[in-house]
Amino acid sequence: MKMKSTRGKFAKVLEKLGADAPEYGGVEHRETLPFSGELELERFVLDNGLHVLLLVDPAAPVIAYHTWFRVGSRHEKPGKTGLAHLFEHLMFNAMEGLPPGEFDKRMEASGADNNASTWLDFTQYQEAFPKDQLSKIVELEALRMHRLTLGQPELDAEKDVVKNERRFRVDDDVDGRVEELLWKTAFEKHPYHAPTIGWMSDIEGFTIEDCLGFYRRYYAPTNATLVIVGDFRIPNALGLVQRAYGKIPRETVPFEDTYPEPVQTAERRVDVSLMASSERLVLGYKGPSLGDQDHVPLSLLIEIMTGGGASRLPKRLIRAEGLVSDVRASVGPHRDPSLIEFSASARQGVSAARVMSVLEEEIRRVLEEPVSQAELDRARARARLSLLSGLETADGKASTIGFYETVLRRPIAAFERLRAMDDQEPADLLRVARRYLDVCSRTVVVQTVPPEAAVPVSRDADPSARLEGAA
Amino acid sequence: MSLFEVDTSLPLVAMNSAISAGSELDPAGKEGLTRLTLRLMRRTPRGRDADQTNELLDGLGANLSGDVSRSTTSFSGVVLRENLEAFAQVMRDVWEAPGLSASEFALLKAECLAEWRESLDNDRTLVFRGLDRTLYGEEGANRAAGGTFASLSQIELADVEAHAARLVQIAPRLLAVTGDFEPEFIAAYAQNFSRASSAPAVERAPEPTVPQGRRLYFIDKPERSQSQIAIGGLGTHPRDEDHFALAVANTIFGGTFTARLSQEVRVKRGWSYGAYSYLSLERSRGAFSIWTFPEAGDTPACIELVLSMIERWVDKGVSEAELKRAKTYLKRSHVFSIDTASKRIQQELDVRLYDWPSDYYARYLGAIAQVSVEDINLALRRRIDPGALAISVVGTASTLLGPLQKSISGLANTELVAFDRPD
Numbered sequence: 001m002k003m004k005s006t007r008g009k010f011a012k013v014l015e016k017l018g019a020d021a022p023e024y025g026g027v028e029h030r031e032t033l034p035f036s037g038e039l040e041l042e043r044f045v046l047d048n049g050l051h052v053l054l055l056v057d058p059a060a061p062v063i064a065y066h067t068w069f070r071v072g073s074r075h076e077k078p079g080k081t082g083l084a085h086l087f088e089h090l091m092f093n094a095m096e097g098l099p100p101g102e103f104d105k106r107m108e109a110s111g112a113d114n115n116a117s118t119w120l121d122f123t124q125y126q127e128a129f130p131k132d133q134l135s136k137i138v139e140l141e142a143l144r145m146h147r148l149t150l151g152q153p154e155l156d157a158e159k160d161v162v163k164n165e166r167r168f169r170v171d172d173d174v175d176g177r178v179e180e181l182l183w184k185t186a187f188e189k190h191p192y193h194a195p196t197i198g199w200m201s202d203i204e205g206f207t208i209e210d211c212l213g214f215y216r217r218y219y220a221p222t223n224a225t226l227v228i229v230g231d232f233r234i235p236n237a238l239g240l241v242q243r244a245y246g247k248i249p250r251e252t253v254p255f256e257d258t259y260p261e262p263v264q265t266a267e268r269r270v271d272v273s274l275m276a277s278s279e280r281l282v283l284g285y286k287g288p289s290l291g292d293q294d295h296v297p298l299s300l301l302i303e304i305m306t307g308g309g310a311s312r313l314p315k316r317l318i319r320a321e322g323l324v325s326d327v328r329a330s331v332g333p334h335r336d337p338s339l340i341e342f343s344a345s346a347r348q349g350v351s352a353a354r355v356m357s358v359l360e361e362e363i364r365r366v367l368e369e370p371v372s373q374a375e376l377d378r379a380r381a382r383a384r385l386s387l388l389s390g391l392e393t394a395d396g397k398a399s400t401i402g403f404y405e406t407v408l409r410r411p412i413a414a415f416e417r418l419r420a421m422d423d424q425e426p427a428d429l430l431r432v433a434r435r436y437l438d439v440c441s442r443t444v445v446v447q448t449v450p451p452e453a454a455v456p457v458s459r460d461a462d463p464s465a466r467l468e469g470a471a
Numbered sequence: 472m473s474l475f476e477v478d479t480s481l482p483l484v485a486m487n488s489a490i491s492a493g494s495e496l497d498p499a500g501k502e503g504l505t506r507l508t509l510r511l512m513r514r515t516p517r518g519r520d521a522d523q524t525n526e527l528l529d530g531l532g533a534n535l536s537g538d539v540s541r542s543t544t545s546f547s548g549v550v551l552r553e554n555l556e557a558f559a560q561v562m563r564d565v566w567e568a569p570g571l572s573a574s575e576f577a578l579l580k581a582e583c584l585a586e587w588r589e590s591l592d593n594d595r596t597l598v599f600r601g602l603d604r605t606l607y608g609e610e611g612a613n614r615a616a617g618g619t620f621a622s623l624s625q626i627e628l629a630d631v632e633a634h635a636a637r638l639v640q641i642a643p644r645l646l647a648v649t650g651d652f653e654p655e656f657i658a659a660y661a662q663n664f665s666r667a668s669s670a671p672a673v674e675r676a677p678e679p680t681v682p683q684g685r686r687l688y689f690i691d692k693p694e695r696s697q698s699q700i701a702i703g704g705l706g707t708h709p710r711d712e713d714h715f716a717l718a719v720a721n722t723i724f725g726g727t728f729t730a731r732l733s734q735e736v737r738v739k740r741g742w743s744y745g746a747y748s749y750l751s752l753e754r755s756r757g758a759f760s761i762w763t764f765p766e767a768g769d770t771p772a773c774i775e776l777v778l779s780m781i782e783r784w785v786d787k788g789v790s791e792a793e794l795k796r797a798k799t800y801l802k803r804s805h806v807f808s809i810d811t812a813s814k815r816i817q818q819e820l821d822v823r824l825y826d827w828p829s830d831y832y833a834r835y836l837g838a839i840a841q842v843s844v845e846d847i848n849l850a851l852r853r854r855i856d857p858g859a860l861a862i863s864v865v866g867t868a869s870t871l872l873g874p875l876q877k878s879i880s881g882l883a884n885t886e887l888v889a890f891d892r893p894d
Contacts, residue, residue: 037480059480060810101738104729109796111803130806160741160766167697168744168764174592275694277591277891308534309525319521319578325585347585374530381532381551388481389549392811 013235017242024048025246027238033412036391041401041411044238048250049222052241053401053411055229057394063230064394065137067125067145068402071218073196074120074258074336082198085118086162086206087214091125093154096147100154103140110136118196121335122406128395131231135240142244145219150208159203166197174276178447183339185270186284186443190261192338220251227402230394261337268443273450279352283359284339286441287331291408295331296420297428298340298436302329303379304371305362310378312362323350323358335407340436352446366433370426380421387414473661474819475648478812482552484650485813486562488664489545490641491824492673494616496634501626503583503618508634509537509544511571511579516564520575533558535565539616542754543824544638552651559660566639576628587620591891594865597690598699601863605688606703606758607679641673647820649812678755681705683859684883687875691868692890698770698866702777703760704855706750709827713850715838720847721750722797723789725761731780732761742769754825759855770871771878774862778879782857788848801839865890
């Protein structure tokens with residue numbers, strides 16, 4: 001009998017499941033959490049450490065099924081960057097009993113829309129499918145969690161695919177190049193230094209042993225959370241999960257061997273010349289982790305600075321002074337402290353230095369005086385709209401739950417953050433601005449354009465009369 | 472005319488208002504006029520400037536954007552439930568009371584030109600711009616909705632004022648609303664939203680035609696480690712009897728990850744991160760297109776492979792096993808076309824906007840189920856001409872153009888343009 005605590009509303013369900021449990025498939029109900037509206041999120045844990053988050057939402061006859069692993073590019077070592085991402089690709093290949101290609105064929109036969117992604121702190125796999133296909137998807141996902149096989153031809157082809165993905169996202173993309181340079185420069189010791197897609201030379205060097213070693217270390221039930229959202233019955237879903245995943249032994253995931261980033265005490269600056277239509281500028285200030293209480297007021301501050309058409313930087317840089325075609329900012333949503341980023345694409349003929357001077361003026365402004373109550377109210381309204389808009393589909397709900405569960409271990413943290421936003425005052429935003437927007441903690445990447453690449457500007461053709469130093 | 476569906480699962484309301492005319496209205500030499508006009512209308516409802524409008528919308532917890540396709544023009548947005556009334560007023564005002572001030576026009580025009588220049592950095596945008604140009608030519612109603620640098624430069628405030636006056640007269644103006652609202656409120660609102668028009672009917676462009684031969688449009692950009700490739704021809708119209716057969720054929724060829732294209736280009740050879748084909752739907756006959764992006768050195772072989780696959784597809788057709796797999800996938804995944812209220816309403820809106828058969832979506836599953844191998848093979852031979860394809864490439868001409876011209880059999884002509892001079 002594998003059953004554990006059977007108290008509460010799932011006592012009968014767990015009792016029944018306990019009678020049929022496979023070796024590692026005992027199920028415990030851990031908590032019930034309020035979600036949006038009438039919906040409730042239930043957390044169950046299997047004996048092998050797999051967490052299962054279930055949200056019944058009968059709005060449409062579909063189910064979203066996400067598997068989130070607490071492994072990302074932060075777990076990689078120098079010389080082996082990009083392994084988490086390459087491995088994500090390989091997870092669509094052969095499994096015991098399924099030749100290469102068969103996994104995807106079966107997914108499509110179920111009408112499933114499936115995908116995956118890897119970032120600094122996580123790797124996630126997702127499917128959305130008609131509700132009557134749940135049992136097939138559970139079987140397939142459980143199979144690839146512990147029965148993946150790798151062949152050299154598949155690895156070689158997938159390395160080529162990833163190299164092409166890198167060319168697409170980074171090497172031939174100006175924004176991708178600049179972004180990669182920013183993080184590489186801002187972080188010297190912490191693994192956020194390396195891009196999730198990996199350095200090209202590292203991608204080329206991966207072996208089957210590298211990949212299988214990574215699989216054995218990190219793709220264990222105890223390092224994963226299943227998130228199932230949609231039109232299903234909890235006893236049925238739990239039974240399917242128990243039968244499929246309860247066969248997988250509990251494994252110990254290696255401790256994380258990373259070092260915190262040392263405090264940055266002086267500004268870092270990189271100049272790069274790239275073939276592009278205009279100059280660009282990216283600033284990265286060292287910021288808090290997603291779980292830090294300062295993250296919420298900083299997010300509101302960034303919303304006030306760049307969050308919409310009425311925010312400060314677009315108003316001034318795009319409209320009033322016509323210096324840039326685009327300006328954005330963000331606070332890194334990561335497990336460890338990362339970057340508060342500002343980026344701007346100068347209009348043609350405008351220098352990055354000119355944009356920088358205005359950007360600095362605006363940053364000084366938030367250091368010197370509190371934001372207005374009206375700005376704060378608008379930022380809150382935008383944040384609420386953004387969260388709710390992301391919850392329209394089962395897939396959107398599963399993504400929100402899985403992300404916060406994996407990074408913070410708090411699957412409803414999106415709603416907690418929204419409530420925390422209501423408690424913030426202009427003084428809180430002033431405090432975090434002064435704490436984090438410090439020149440000494442920032443890294444600046446300035447991208448210029450080689451003279452031969454400059455696109456000539458016809459002043460006659462442009463009535464704005466705002467172009468500076470036309471080539 | 473209004474469509475609405477109450478959905479109280481989230482405290483949001485989505486609104487979409489649209490007319491059945493788009494960039495086809497742009498005068499020759501002033502391409503981009505409809506889009507620029509719509510953007511100015513969005514910024515200046517009831518005489519506000521853009522900052523005032525943005526502050527109003529952000530304060531409501533709302534977003535509102537304008538969109539222009541070849542044959543539709545629309546405003547759409549989402550608002551927090553409690554602010555619906557104020558948002559609905561803005562939605563009405565962008566149509567009925569745009570300020571169109573000279574100062575806002577000058578700022579917007581400069582922004583549009585700056586955005587156009589920045590788009591030169593996006594190779595995917597460039598390759599599809601090249602495909603449209605090669606497929607449809609530079610004349611007629613199929614020119615780019617965003618315009619060109621030269622055409623945007625030619626647009627003056629008087630053009631925009633006249634065009635806004637024309638857009639607001641076009642009827643019917645359709646309204647679609649979904650979300651958490653009181654039906655009585657929207658019913659009353661809708662009564663005054665759409666109005667009768669005395670404006671002349673929009674003159675529709677003739678169906679596009681495709682020239683014979685394979686045509687290469689090469690957009691030269693230095694230092695490319697990778698090429699962007701788009702290949703295409705004309706597809707079908709929802710009214711065509713072989714429309715659903717071609718839709719299934721496209722699923723088999725390049726519509727999914729296990730389709731022929733992705734398997735040959737990505738899985739077997741590792742040549743590209745993605746390789747897919749598409750069938751677009753429009754008021755007139757839509758396009759059939761393919762997109763992939765191999766490493767520069769693999770580009771000639773990749774294009775040669777894709778062209779030979781198209782030839783084989785049309786010549787040999789598809790198998791029963793492929794048909795069965797595609798039908799199963801299309802049948803089961805169909806639920807994701809209708810899993811939210813906004814998607815369901817959008818389908819009804821599209822049918823009206825594009826003048827498709829009224830039962831187009833209602834009969835979709837049944838029509839797919841009836842498609843046979845023979846239907847597909849006939850549709851392929853009728854609609855896809857492997858000898859008359861537009862091939863658009865973004866790459867570095869000094870190393871790539873020669874080998875490419877040699878590898879494309881039946882190449883009728885080549886047009887070489889600098890990436891920063893596509894005008």
